């Protein structure tokens with residue numbers, strides 16, 4: 001397979017892509033929208049304190065405690081509490097011992113277990129600790145020896161909190177990548193529908209060359225846009241290499257899925273009809289990370305989970321190769337599977 | 352070496368159960384124009400697709416330019432030009448861009464799109480998008496695209512379909528120029544006059560089988576009938592027509608009799624046409 005041939009076809013496809021008003025429009029609009037949203041989002045951290053409480057016996061003072069910037073939710077087991085913290089529903093989980101009232105009355109030392117998520121900032125931990133001390137004081141009328149045992153649960157995330165808008169950068173980049181599923185599959189299905197693929201195949205171009213060219217086009221479009229967005233918003237502060245590699249693997253993933261979609265649809269409209277639900281499903285893991293607690297473990301069967309998770313961990317928490325290599329491997333596996341599957345199905349349509 | 356450009360041996364293609372091309376064998380010499388005729392669904396386009404490597408033969412083989420097309424299609428495809436039956440151009444690109452893309456795919460150095468477009472009568476419209484072209488203009492661009500790589504064999508599947516008489520004539524001129532250059536032409540058409548005028552030999556295919564293959568002249572000799580048609584005055588004063596088959600032993604007597612016994616008003620001779628021959632051979636017309 002010769003490169004000038006591949007290059008000629010890739011150039012043609014990119015030209016056609018940007019000539020297609022619809023795709024040019026949603027691509028540009030996509031980037032612009034995400035950049036706008038990015039700059040509109042608060043640059044500071046959410047101040048509301050959501051605290052989970054498990055208390056077999058509830059001291060009266062804790063019951064009254066609901067108020068400004070603080071919301072306390074009681075749960076019925078320690079496990080529920082821990083889950084809430086891991087999933088990010090609670091910034092912290094507090095467990096009061098069963099014998100708290102007796103101990104307070106007797107002036108004994110009380111041990112309170114407090115769970116924090118690994119990304120809970122230091123000042124927040126202090127705030128929660130102080131709050132418990134304070135409550136105990138009000139309840140018993142004396143400064144008590146409250147032994148607070150802190151436990152960090154969930155992955156160790158260096159304990160730093162990132163402003164929501166920066167937290168969003170990788171997700172926007174991922175959404176941009178996902179959109180390209182449609183761009184690529186429509187380019188291919190137009191080629192099939194217009195029978196131009198047949199014209200290409202009676203030149204020295206081979207079916208494999210055709211796939212290679214389409215693959216390069218898909219990856220270029222998806223990765224290129226993600227890169228552009230990240231460059232504009234400066235989202236490569238941490239682990240840039242991991243993020244770039246992960247986005248590249250993501251671009252390859254959507255290329256494979258684009259191949260599949262192109263062969264699923266008879267024409268452009270049916271490609272769209274298949275493509276939109278596909279994109280929505282692929283976007284689910286991203287929502288799961290952006291809005292913790294909204295989706296459960298089953299998202300791990302969605303290939304894009306490994307894309308989202310890796311980018312999230314390394315962009316927002318500085319995770320390094322040692323922590324995310326498994327994710328990358330799984331993602332690579334999905335890449336290979338989808339690209340091969342896409343080629344097999346699409347090849348049957350082309351020949 | 353003036354060998355054979357195409358050698359088909361026992362070539363067979365089936366779409367599932369349907370045998371579209373049924374064990375056909377023929378040769379096309381280098382520099383020859385072969386007209387390939389047959390009714391709708393006879394297997395003409397399927398034959399073209401097999402010969403150009405778009406479909407794999409199910410049985411038999413096709414040697415094109417000395418290469419087994421099933422074994423090394425790309426090597427053959429680099430040296431042939433195909434004008435497809437159904438228009439397949441990049442509609443969102445201009446004529447010029449379409450041609451330049453294929454010139455790049457074929458690796459043609461110093462390609463002059465303007466000159467080629469002028470040859471098919473599209474000068475002045477080079478930069479227009481193909482979607483703005485009329486059907487006939489698209490068809491002419493299809494022919495131009497088949498010529499981009501100065502092919503050694505041109506496969507043309509109904510190249511003049513949908514063209515006005517002048518444009519069709521222009522395309523015929525281009526086909527003859529290509530032959531002049533040394534190209535072999537495999538031409539599918541429903542236009543019998545065109546086949547007659549251009550082809551060195553004509554092949555008839557019916558239900559996937561080649562039923563006749565020879566020069567137009569020989570075919571007419573063999574299958575056609577030339578006739579004399581005369582209008583004579585009937586006893587009641589009206590006109591009646593008489594027909595005498597020519598080239599037969601009894602022809603001379605019949606002509607003598609006609610002039611001796613009837614009042615001939617007009618007389619003209621009718622040449623055998625390929626269409627007659629086809630009806631003769633297959634028992635059906637070219638249009639169903």
Ligand SMILES: Nc1ncnc2c1ncn2[C@@H]1O[C@H](COP(=O)(O)OP(=O)(O)OP(=O)(O)O)[C@@H](O)[C@H]1O
Nearest residue numbers: 366369371389390391392393394395396397398436
């Ligand atoms: N893609 C296909 N799938 C199934 N059958 C097909 C296909 N293409 C052609 N056929 C069948 O194969 C036979 C030969 O078709 P082909 O297109 O070769 O005919 P043709 O001689 O070119 O006809 P026309 O003059 O109408 O162009 C027909 O019976 C047709 O129905």
Ligand SMILES: [Mg+2]
Nearest residue numbers: 395396397436
């Ligand atoms: Mg046909």
